[in-house]
Amino acid sequence: MLTYIARRLLIIVPMAIGISFLIYLALDLSPGDAVTRMLNPVQTVDPERIEELRRALGLDAPLVVRYWIWFSGVLQGNFGRTLTGGVPISRILMERLPATLELSVVALVLSSIFGAILGTVSALKRGSATDNILTVAGMIGVSIPEFFFGLVAILVFAINLGWLPVGGRLLPSYTTYWDHIPNLVMPALVLSIMMTAGVMRYARSAMLDTLSKEFIKTARSKGLPEWRVNLLHGFRVALTPVVVLIGFRLPILIGGSVIVEQVFQWPGLGHLFVLSVRNKDLPTVMTIALLSVILVLVVSLIIDVLTAIIDPRVRLGGE
Amino acid sequence: MSDVALSVRNLKTYFYTNQRCNKAVNGVSFDIKKGKTLCVVGESGCGKSVTAAAIMQLLPRLSRIEEGSITYHSERGDIHIEKLERNGKPMRSIRGAEISMIFQDPMTALNPVFTIGFQIAENLRYHTRLRGHRLAVQVVELLRTMGIPLPERRINEYPHQFSGGMRQRAMIAMAMACNPKILIADEPTTALDVTIQAQIFELMTALKKEHGTAIMLITHDMGVVAELADDVAVMYMGNIIETGSVDDVLRRPIHPYTRALLASMPVLGRGKNQSIEAIPGSTPDPFDRPKGCQFAPRCPHRVAACEQMPEETFATPTHRVTCWRYEEFAADAA
Numbered sequence: 341m342l343t344y345i346a347r348r349l350l351i352i353v354p355m356a357i358g359i360s361f362l363i364y365l366a367l368d369l370s371p372g373d374a375v376t377r378m379l380n381p382v383q384t385v386d387p388e389r390i391e392e393l394r395r396a397l398g399l400d401a402p403l404v405v406r407y408w409i410w411f412s413g414v415l416q417g418n419f420g421r422t423l424t425g426g427v428p429i430s431r432i433l434m435e436r437l438p439a440t441l442e443l444s445v446v447a448l449v450l451s452s453i454f455g456a457i458l459g460t461v462s463a464l465k466r467g468s469a470t471d472n473i474l475t476v477a478g479m480i481g482v483s484i485p486e487f488f489f490g491l492v493a494i495l496v497f498a499i500n501l502g503w504l505p506v507g508g509r510l511l512p513s514y515t516t517y518w519d520h521i522p523n524l525v526m527p528a529l530v531l532s533i534m535m536t537a538g539v540m541r542y543a544r545s546a547m548l549d550t551l552s553k554e555f556i557k558t559a560r561s562k563g564l565p566e567w568r569v570n571l572l573h574g575f576r577v578a579l580t581p582v583v584v585l586i587g588f589r590l591p592i593l594i595g596g597s598v599i600v601e602q603v604f605q606w607p608g609l610g611h612l613f614v615l616s617v618r619n620k621d622l623p624t625v626m627t628i629a630l631l632s633v634i635l636v637l638v639v640s641l642i643i644d645v646l647t648a649i650i651d652p653r654v655r656l657g658g659e
Numbered sequence: 660m661s662d663v664a665l666s667v668r669n670l671k672t673y674f675y676t677n678q679r680c681n682k683a684v685n686g687v688s689f690d691i692k693k694g695k696t697l698c699v700v701g702e703s704g705c706g707k708s709v710t711a712a713a714i715m716q717l718l719p720r721l722s723r724i725e726e727g728s729i730t731y732h733s734e735r736g737d738i739h740i741e742k743l744e745r746n747g748k749p750m751r752s753i754r755g756a757e758i759s760m761i762f763q764d765p766m767t768a769l770n771p772v773f774t775i776g777f778q779i780a781e782n783l784r785y786h787t788r789l790r791g792h793r794l795a796v797q798v799v800e801l802l803r804t805m806g807i808p809l810p811e812r813r814i815n816e817y818p819h820q821f822s823g824g825m826r827q828r829a830m831i832a833m834a835m836a837c838n839p840k841i842l843i844a845d846e847p848t849t850a851l852d853v854t855i856q857a858q859i860f861e862l863m864t865a866l867k868k869e870h871g872t873a874i875m876l877i878t879h880d881m882g883v884v885a886e887l888a889d890d891v892a893v894m895y896m897g898n899i900i901e902t903g904s905v906d907d908v909l910r911r912p913i914h915p916y917t918r919a920l921l922a923s924m925p926v927l928g929r930g931k932n933q934s935i936e937a938i939p940g941s942t943p944d945p946f947d948r949p950k951g952c953q954f955a956p957r958c959p960h961r962v963a964a965c966e967q968m969p970e971e972t973f974a975t976p977t978h979r980v981t982c983w984r985y986e987e988f989a990a991d992a993a
Contacts, residue, residue, distance in 0.1 A: 554767040560717055561762075562782045562833065563755035566746050573770050580772075652817045653771055 345645060352637045359633045360414070360626075364407045367622050375399065376620075410623070414630070420623040422616070429627050432612065439509055440608030443527055443597055444590075451532035452586050455539025459582075460575055462540065463547035474540065481537025490530045490603035497526060507605035527604040531597055535589055542585050546578040553577075580651045587643035591636040663732055664841050664873035665691040665714065665758070670727035670741075672706075672713045681945045683709045685897035686727065688971070691841060694871040696864075698884045698905075700920070701894035702942060707877045710894075711843045714875075715760055716745045733757060733840070756786035759834040763846040765826035769818040775802075775829045776814025782836040801832040805862060824855035828862065835866060842866075843875045848883075860887055881924050885909055893917050896942065896953035899971075903978035913980045913988045916954045952982070960984060 375393050394400050398409065413420060419429035462474045498506040505523050514520055550556070551574050559573040598610030605611070609628055616624035648654045672684040684706040691697050699707045712718045714729055729740040731753065743750040762768040770778060779798045783789050789797055795814070802810035805828040818826055827847060834842055844863065848856035864887065867874055876887060884891055884905065891909065892902040893916065901914040912918045922936040940957040943949055949956050955965035964983040971981045974989045982988065 554762055554764060555770040557717060558762060558768045558830075558833075559770065559781075560746070561715055561754055561760045563751040563753070563785055564781065565751065573773075577770065577772055651772060653819050 341645070341648065345641070348641045348644070352641070355637060356630075356634055360411060360630050361407060363626055363629045363633075364410065365403070367626060368403055410626070419627045422624050423621045424619045429624055432624070433627070436607060436609050436612050439606060440597060440601070440610065442524065443531060443601070443606060443608055446524065446528040447531035447535065448586070448590065450528065451535035451539055455536045456543050456582060458536070459540040459543025460547050462544045463551065464570055466548060478537045478541045481533050482541065486530055486534055486599050487603050489533055490526075490600060493526050493530055494603070507603075509607050527600050527606050530603075531600045538589070539582065539586060543578065543582050546581045547574060550574050550578040580647055583646055583650060584643055587639055587646065590639045591632060662693050663690045664693045665732065666730050667710070667714070668728045668730070670710065670713060670729060671725040672709055672718065672722060673725050674719070674722040676721055679946055682897055683722070683945070684713065687894070687897070687899045689892050689899060689902060691873045691875050692890070693840070693873050694867060695889040696867065696874040696876055696887050697890045697892060698888035699875065699877045699892045699894060700879055700881065700884055702879065704942060704945070705894040706897040707894055708845055711760065711845050711875065711877055714740065714843060715754060715758060716740060716743060716750050731758065752786070755782050756837040757839050758841040758843065759837070759839040760843040760845065761827070761830045761834045761847050764850045765823060765830050766850065768830055769826055771818055774815050774817055775821065779814075779829065779833045779836055782833055786837045801836055802829065805829070805832045806858075823851050824858065827851060827855075827859055831859070831862060838870055839872065841873045841875065843877075845877045846879070847876075881921065893920065896945070896948065898953060898981060900954065900982070901980045903975070907975065907978040911978075913974055913978070913985050914982050915958045915960050915988070
């Protein structure tokens, strides 16, 4: 197992480098650059001044050279500075990352727990009213986009009922960590709706599939009580595919939070990402994209290891 | 009655699917005797497995015991299994402890994510007071009795690390863990090699002799019947059409279906040119059954009376048959 993990980690390195180059290339090909953004569109500027500015920012060098400058900086933890404001990107990341992680982790935990429980209940009571209601709710949850839920939630709970704040995360008046929990409730719930629905539908079918297996009949033939047949013999086996699904949703959760963070003005990475794209702040966009890529790669490794731990039939790397 | 472990009388089990009713088991009666093997034979879909599932109260959700009785003659007195709640406590305390079951395919009948040792121990944990070290010792001992080498090591292995024959041995170890009075084996060797098959049957016979376990063996292999059975019940479309001692049924078969079944089997040593008689036609659609005798449409000896269902009649005190013309057939069988 350890050699497998080591080997996988080694493969991640060239993959991350390759992808980082592709990101750099793609953004370089997009029309305009940082300088065109910095200029005031109303005033006409001397083209020579523009060229000067380009040289000053190092934008006139060939693509590979510019990539190398950026990438060697990244390796040393220096992501550059934002083009709008000139703040070190690493500092912004440190501010934004906790907000996104907080939102994502809460949503992930909520949706995994509720999705697995509801899916199991649905499977155990298949054909019943509960099952039908949950199935319809699941379809709605999967098919309606998050921003819609977000806007409805704001309208109902923040504006009409006034129970929760409209958006934002930290206010100057907040002194303890717990003060901003009301701000977290709506974005976390909205973010977890779609994923809960997905996990639930998946857990239901995995559970139904498992319950139809022969070993469930064997378990029952041993005289075990129903809860043990269903939860120990059934759920334990159905868990493997569900864990894989949840794991692969983790990066999507960060992507999904782009929309939710926007709706609730949550100062996380997703919010920053949209802002940076709009301002054509390429160094920031690249950094966030690169982070997401590395996250996906690491998560897929973690999932492989996890499945090997839960399912004894899985042997990693053909051991 | 003291030598009877379980008696089934006029058992009817129906399946309800798509608002239609399939009378999968339509009035069967038989006894399972202590220390004896009852073989239930018949084509696929004739109700063998459903009968077994009914005894264990392990029927699928959309089916139920409609009529009749299943009486388990336990040491504490007679228990009417058909009256027990499916997964209620009294039924569960019988299941796995006093009546246990082994299944057709040991590949799928063991849970892939738990060790063999855990799965066997589970049975003991629920039905005995054994715990901890003594429980572990007992599991090892069981596996050793079943002829599994190095049981101390193998209890920590998972089903996929076992071969087919070893898995079936583990299944039998699980079923025999609490020394049940009755063992129901639903085609236990269909998925195994012939050589392994012989070993498994040898093991079952040894257990029967040693513990006096009554065995109900479901099979469609007449060779197995000849080898192992004390009594035989032949099923067709939810009825037992002929039952009796193995000598009665195999040597002096009366019912045309039993005869056809025996004629359809090749016999070793008769050479290549022996004629194997396939039974003409195919089993009727369970939703569109013949009115009278279920075998009548395929029967070469059909008469007008076969439009009515014949009664079960005793041809001899040990030999029961369901056929209008049993007297003629019995005469020419003798």
